[in-house]
Structures are given as C-alpha cells and as structure tokens.
Amino acid sequence: MSNDIAESIGSTQLLAMYQRMVLARRFEETVNDLYMQGRIPSTLHLAIGQEASAVGVLSGLKAGDTVFSTHRPHAHAIAHGVSPDAMMAELMAKATGTCKGKGGSMHIGDFRLGFVPAIAIVGGNIPIAAGAALAAKLKGSDAVTVCFFGDGAANEGAWHEGLNLAAIWDLPVVFVCENNQYAASTPFREAFRIPAIADRAAAYGMPGVTVDGNDVLAVYAAAGAAIARARRGAGPTLLELLTYRLCGHSRSDPRTYRTREEEAEWQQRDPIPAFAANLVSHRFATEEQLAEIDAEVETILVQAIAYAEQSPGPALADVVYGLYA
Amino acid sequence: MPELSIAEALREALREELHRDPRVFLLGEDIGVPGGFGGAFTVTLGLAEEFGRDRVRDTPISEAGIAGVAIGAAICGMRPVADVQYSDFLFNMMDQLVNQAAKLRYMSGGTLTVPMVMRAPVGATARGAQHAQSPEAFFTHVPGLKVVAPATAYDAKGLLKAAIRDDNPVLVFEHKLLYGSKGARSEKGAVSPRGEVPADDYIVPIGQGIVRRPGTDVTIVASLLMLYRALQAAEELAADGIDVEVIDPRTLVPLDTALILRSVQKTGRLVIVEEDNLTNGWGAEVAALMADDAFVWLDAPIKRVAAPDTPPPFAPILEQAYVPSVTRIVDTVRSIL
Ligand SMILES: Cc1ncc(C[n+]2csc(CCOP(=O)(O)OP(=O)(O)O)c2C)c(N)n1
Ligand SMILES: [Mg+2]
Numbered sequence: 001m002s003n004d005i006a007e008s009i010g011s012t013q014l015l016a017m018y019q020r021m022v023l024a025r026r027f028e029e030t031v032n033d034l035y036m037q038g039r040i041p042s043t044l045h046l047a048i049g050q051e052a053s054a055v056g057v058l059s060g061l062k063a064g065d066t067v068f069s070t071h072r073p074h075a076h077a078i079a080h081g082v083s084p085d086a087m088m089a090e091l092m093a094k095a096t097g098t099c100k101g102k103g104g105s106m107h108i109g110d111f112r113l114g115f116v117p118a119i120a121i122v123g124g125n126i127p128i129a130a131g132a133a134l135a136a137k138l139k140g141s142d143a144v145t146v147c148f149f150g151d152g153a154a155n156e157g158a159w160h161e162g163l164n165l166a167a168i169w170d171l172p173v174v175f176v177c178e179n180n181q182y183a184a185s186t187p188f189r190e191a192f193r194i195p196a197i198a199d200r201a202a203a204y205g206m207p208g209v210t211v212d213g214n215d216v217l218a219v220y221a222a223a224g225a226a227i228a229r230a231r232r233g234a235g236p237t238l239l240e241l242l243t244y245r246l247c248g249h250s251r252s253d254p255r256t257y258r259t260r261e262e263e264a265e266w267q268q269r270d271p272i273p274a275f276a277a278n279l280v281s282h283r284f285a286t287e288e289q290l291a292e293i294d295a296e297v298e299t300i301l302v303q304a305i306a307y308a309e310q311s312p313g314p315a316l317a318d319v320v321y322g323l324y325a
Numbered sequence: 326m327p328e329l330s331i332a333e334a335l336r337e338a339l340r341e342e343l344h345r346d347p348r349v350f351l352l353g354e355d356i357g358v359p360g361g362f363g364g365a366f367t368v369t370l371g372l373a374e375e376f377g378r379d380r381v382r383d384t385p386i387s388e389a390g391i392a393g394v395a396i397g398a399a400i401c402g403m404r405p406v407a408d409v410q411y412s413d414f415l416f417n418m419m420d421q422l423v424n425q426a427a428k429l430r431y432m433s434g435g436t437l438t439v440p441m442v443m444r445a446p447v448g449a450t451a452r453g454a455q456h457a458q459s460p461e462a463f464f465t466h467v468p469g470l471k472v473v474a475p476a477t478a479y480d481a482k483g484l485l486k487a488a489i490r491d492d493n494p495v496l497v498f499e500h501k502l503l504y505g506s507k508g509a510r511s512e513k514g515a516v517s518p519r520g521e522v523p524a525d526d527y528i529v530p531i532g533q534g535i536v537r538r539p540g541t542d543v544t545i546v547a548s549l550l551m552l553y554r555a556l557q558a559a560e561e562l563a564a565d566g567i568d569v570e571v572i573d574p575r576t577l578v579p580l581d582t583a584l585i586l587r588s589v590q591k592t593g594r595l596v597i598v599e600e601d602n603l604t605n606g607w608g609a610e611v612a613a614l615m616a617d618d619a620f621v622w623l624d625a626p627i628k629r630v631a632a633p634d635t636p637p638p639f640a641p642i643l644e645q646a647y648v649p650s651v652t653r654i655v656d657t658v659r660s661i662l
Contacts, residue, residue: 130397
C-alpha cells in the first residue's frame with residue numbers, strides 16, 4: 001500500500017472506504033443468500049472481488065458528478081452511497097425500491113445522487129456517458145462523468161463511437177474498464193489481440209492507464225488523476241483496472257470455463273483483507289475499529305432486509321405509469 | 326405572412342428554439358461545417374454561423390454515438406436535437422433509441438426524463454434500398470417514443486418546436502420530396518409545398534391530426550408525401566362526384582384516433598396510405614383500431630395502400646411502381662364504393 005496516498009486520504013476517509021467495500025461485499029453475499037432462498041426474483045450479477053475498483057474510483061467524486069454502471073451495478077451503487085434500504089427493496093421488487101420496482105438488479109440507481117439507473121446493454125452506456133459529459137461542458141459546470149464497463153464492452157461498436165466522441169470534444173469523462181478477465185465465459189485472451197485494453201486509448205488520442213484494480217489506493221490515485229484531468233477540462237481518460245470476480249457471472253454459473261487454481265490465486269488477492277491488513281499495519285486503523293465497522297455493516301443489512309420485506313409491492317395499475325414524462 | 330418551404334420552416338423552428346432556450350443544441354453529421362451543406366437537406370444551413378459550432382455541433386459518422394450523446398445530454402438537463410442524414414441510419418442507433426431512450430425513464434421508476442429530438446428524412450428518391458426507407462412504423466411499436474411526421478411548412482415549424490419542448494424522446498420524420506431543398510441539394514420529382522408560416526412563436530401540439538380536405542363518402546388517412554397523393558386522388562375522384570375526406574395524422578404516436586373515428590363514423594369507409602412496406606405498418610394499427618372502434622359504422626372493408634414487402638428498388642420505373650401512386654389510391658377507393 002502506498003503510504004503517501006493513504007496519508008493524503010487520511011484515516012477518516014480510509015475507514016469510510018473500508019466500510020463501503022465491506023458493505024458492498026456483505027450486501028452481495030446477503031442478496032445471494034436471499035436469492036438462493038427464493039426471496040429475490042430474477043438473476044443477479046455479483047461483483048464479489050471487484051469492490052476495490054468501485055470504491056477506489058467513486059471515493060474521488062464530488063456532488064454533481066454523474067456515474068454510469070452496468071449489468072453488475074451493486075458494488076458501484078453502494079460505493080456511491082445509494083441507500084442499501086432502497087437497493088434491497090428494488091431487488092425484492094418493492095414499490096420503495098430505487099426504481100419503484102421497475103428496474104431490478106440490472107438497473108439499480110438513484111439519479112438524485114447522479115447515479116444513472118444502470119444500463120445493462122453491454123457497451124450501451126458509453127456514448128450516453130459522453131453525452132452527460134457534453135451536457136456538463138455546454139453548461140460550463142465542472143461536473144465529471146464516470147462510466148464503468150467490463151472488458152467485454154470494449155468490443156462493442158458503441159464503445160468505439162463513444163470514446164472517439166469524448167476524445168474529439170475533450171469531454172470531462174473517465175471511462176473505467178473493470179477488466180475481470182472474462183466476459184461471461186469468454187476469456188480476455190480469446191477476445192483481444194492486444195495485451196491491455198488501455199492500449200486502445202491511443203487510437204482515440206486519450207491517455208490509457210492500467211492499474212491493479214484490487215489495490216483500492218492505487219485505484220483511488222489513478223482515478224483521482226483522471227477525474228482531476230477531466231475536471232480541469234483536459235479531456236477523457238481510459239482507465240483499466242485489472243481485477244477478478246470471485247464468483248460466477250450470474251446465477252447458476254458452474255465456472256467450468258476457468259480453473260480452481262486460477263480462482264485460488266485471485267482469492268489470495270482479495271482486495272478487502274489486503275486493505276484491512278494494510279490499514280492496521282500502517283496504523284490508520286485498529287483491529288477493533290475495523291471489527292466495529294464490520295458489525296455496523298451487519299446492522300445496516302438487517303435493517304435493509306427488514307425495510308424491503310415490510311415494503312409494499314408496486315400497485316398493479318402502476319405497470320402503465322411512468323413511461324412518458 | 327411569409328411563405329416558406331418545409332426546410333426553411335424547420336430552420337426557423339431550430340433558430341427560434343436555439344434563441345429561446347440555452348439548453349437546446351443541435352448535433353449531427355455535416356450540419357455546421359463551414360462551407361458545408363447544412364445537413365443532408367440544407368435544414369441547418371447558416372445556423373452554425375449564427376449560434377457557433379458548440380451549439381451546432383458536427384459529429385463524425387457515428388450514429389450510435391450521436392443518439393447516445395443526445396440521450397446522455399438530455400438526461401443531464403440539455404435539449405438536444407439530432408440530425409440523422411437518412412432515416413435508414415436510425416437502424417444504426419436502434420439500441421440507443423429502443424433500449425435506452427425509450428426505456429430509461431420507465432425503468433428508473435420515473436426519476437429521469439429524456440427530452441431529445443431525432444430529425445430523420447424518409448422517402449424513396451432514386452437512391453436505392455438503403456437511402457429510401459420510410460421506417461416510421463418501427464418506432465410506433467416502441468413504447469416511450471413519440472413519432473411525428475409534418476407534411477406542411479406550418480406543421481414543420483410548429484411540430485418541431487413542440488418536439489423540442491416535449492420532455493420525451495420524439496422522432497420527427499421529414500420527407501425528402503417535401504423539403505423544397507434548393508441548389509445542389511434539390512430533389513428530382515419533389516413536391517416541395519410552400520406554405521404560410523407565422524414569423525412568431527407557435528406550436529402544433531403533438532397528438533393532433535387534421536382534416537386536410539373535408540368529404541362525406543370515404544376517409545383517407547395519409548401522411549407526408551402520401552398525403553399529397555391522397556389529395557390528388559381526392560381531386561380526381563371529385564370529378565366523378567366521389568367526396569373524399571383526407572386526414573393527415575401529423576403525429577403517429579400518440580395517434581389522434583378520435584379524429585379518425587369521427588371521420589369514419591361519417592363516411593363509413595376507410596383507406597390508409599403508407600409509403601412503407603405493407604406488413605405491420607402503422608396503417609395496420611389504424612385499421613385494427615377502426616375495426617374495433619368503428620365496426621358498426623363501417624360499410625366496406627378497410628383498405629391499405631402501401632409499398633410491397635420488398636426493399637425499395639433503384640430503377641426509377643420500379644420505384645414508381647413501388648411507391649403508392651395516385652392511380653392506386655383512386656382504384657382502391659373505387660373498389661370499396
Ligand atoms: C449488447 C449485449 N450483449 C450481450 C449481453 C449479455 N451479457 C450480459 S453480461 C455479458 C458479459 C459482459 O462481460 P464484461 O463486459 O466483461 O462485464 P462483466 O460481466 O465481466 O462484468 C454478456 C455477454 C448484454 N447484456 N448486452
Ligand atoms: Mg468482464
């Protein structure tokens with residue numbers, strides 16, 4: 001862990017980042033259990049193992065900034081501060097959910113916080129994020145847009161169009177690739193002839209940076225630089241975060257397209273224990289403080305489940321409302 | 326009152342809205358490049374000089390990008406008006422229009438709005454299969470979009486302004502043979518209607534059709550170029566004492582079904598004319614609605630006149646056979662009398 005970065009962040013925010021990472025992890029483990037028990041319908045794409053990228057990037061934003069996410073949005077939403085109560089309610093298809101039960105897992109979001117309801121068409125969010133950044137630029141605001149996507153999205157046509165438009169117009173947007181080595185079952189090496197997705201930045205004339213996506217402070221530093229660049233009007237950045245999902249792609253994924261050895265290797269690089277150990281060894285936190293946060297997270301989740309379960313489902317008549325403004 | 330072409334009326338609408346509302350901006354291919362065309366059909370000519378190239382923003386050839394940028398800017402408080410060179414290229418943006426623009430509000434539980442406009446020229450004009458389609462019907466099938474099709478200069482200005490002020494994604498379909506584009510961008514066989522257009526601010530509300538020609542014997546519903554063919558057919562039939570009522574729906578979503586219903590109640594006969602392929606066109610929806618609502622008033626089967634179910638052909642004589650003609654409309658009307 002880079003001590004300089006940690007020093008600059010300070011204990012209070014470091015603990016807040018730790019809390020968000022643990023909350024994201026435990027939220028997803030919890031919803032997975034609820035899903036297995038049949039208390040959550042649909043399917044879930046979990047980001048277990050990718051919390052450092054979500055928290056590292058989003059801890060550097062300001063109010064007024066805009067975030068775009070993907071079919072795998074829970075960790076992003078938690079990291080951005082979307083209410084776990086409303087998220088849980090959305091997953092349980094309740095009227096009190098972030099999208100009033102009209103969105104579900106793949107469209108979690110809270111636009112009041114600048115978190116656009118997640119876009120689950122792979123690559124579809126990229127040009128829209130460029131448009132959000134263009135709005136900020138035309139309005140003369142210094143708001144920044146962050147757009148997450150997976151390695152798979154970088155092979156979509158919309159991705160190329162969106163990056164090019166952002167580059168030619170110097171838009172204040174950071175494109176964050178969570179390269180978790182797989183697009184569903186397809187390994188990175190089968191879908192790319194280049195060693196790093198960040199290499200593609202050169203094709204559009206923007207900086208491309210590849211970072212260890214499981215090191216939350218490295219992510220924070222690299223994202224911070226990209227966000228600062230966007231905010232001062234210097235244009236977009238393509239930030240590639242190398243990470244791994246320590247879970248299946250979605251429900252009932254037997255993960256037979258990858259080896260248990262590979263999984264075990266990445267398990268060693270689980271971002272949360274690593275961050276916890278570093279916080280303690282560098283005296284930014286005590287074991288007791290972290291345990292307190294862990295306990296607090298459990299309370300938040302118990303409360304979220306209770307809130308969601310007590311919430312009413314959407315009124316049936318509501319199916320035809322909310323289409324047109 | 327000044328007489329304008331449709332291209333001029335659209336330009337006036339854009340100019341006034343750019344003046345009125347700082348959130349409005351235009352984007353598209355070749356719309357503002359100095360020395361350029363002002364869009365494929367001259368509609369944006371001069372606007373970049375007047376409003377600057379930030380607000381009249383040229384894009385590379387990136388249709389998905391154009392649509393996506395419009396959506397992103399719209400949800401973040403702007404009012405983008407995107408220019409699509411040919412409506413055929415809307416298919417390059419289908420994900421953005423159908424999965425994103427039309428659905429973001431609904432799937433977010435109504436927490437955001439997507440106030441954007443896509444302007445797209447339709448119509449077969451001897452350019453072959455990929456620059457000739459009239460794809461309005463595709464978009465009438467997508468809940469969350471609005472679809473308008475102005476056929477006169479007055480409506481072009483008023484409907485475009487209404488579309489820009491609407492809080493939803495609106496597709497504005499314009500017809501290549503109706504623009505009245507001049508010079509190098511003029512079109513062979515153009516109808517180019519000119520009409521009186523008030524110089525001041527007005528809108529034509531989205532969702533209101535209009536009776537273009539009152540009549541008592543048969544109702545014809547037709548939009549854009551087909552409206553003019555229907556009006557011509559009505560003239561020919563009038564010579565034989567057949568009194569045709571011609572309705573211009575002006576908006577396809579939401580459709581003014583009440584206006585069509587009132588007309589069919591009066592005439593008992595309905596013909597729908599579309600330039601698009603026959604199967605599952607918006608005309609089929611009008612026919613279904615009237616079969617449902619106007620059943621007891623109908624004295625004859627509802628008829629549709631449309632292009633055959635093939636791509637638009639290139640050869641001008643084939644194209645003429647493809648696009649519904651005045652003669653086909655006349656014959657169809659006679660067949661149900
Ligand atoms: C346009 C589109 N194609 C296919 C899918 C189905 N799909 C959902 S997630 C996924 C894999 C995406 O991989 P990646 O972009 O690497 O993101 P990750 O799932 O690894 O987070 C696929 C193929 C989709 N949602 N959208
Ligand atoms: Mg992936």
